[in-house]
Amino acid sequence: MDMIMKRSELAQATGCNLETVRYYENIGVMPPPRRSENGYRVYEEEDRKRLNFVMRGRELGFNLEEIKGLLALLDTDSVTCAEVYTRTENHLTSVRQKIRALKKLEKVLAETASKCTGTDAPECPVIDALAGEMPG
DSSP states (O other): OOOOOOOHHHHHTTTHHHHHHHHHTTTTTOOEEEEETTSSSEEEEHHHHHHHHHHHHHHHOOOOOOOHHHHHHHTOOOHHHHHHHHHHHHHHHHHHHHHHOOOOOOHHHHHHHHTTOOOSSSSSHHHHHHHOOOOO
């Protein structure tokens, strides 16, 4: 027999915020829970596994639309390793682009910060850079 949980117990079992569980239900990432005889929303082991899948996907940087797409494959039993691989490769390309952009950002910030004296002088290269005036 599956373990039956209330929403708060599901949240605690997965480490997910209670409001996040509600949100995932509202946007269709989590299915609507069934109700017990006394009207409580009840969750089972499959719900816990699904929520863990969603949370792990978020940790890996997949957005909710990407996760919905993966879940749709699982829900229709049409999942293939090739399809998941393609989606993962697309996500990896996006992650690598973000890393390159962050490295450029890091370089600009480091160069700008290195020009800052840290004194009480009113001139500040960081403020100038933020204001769009790159010091010469």
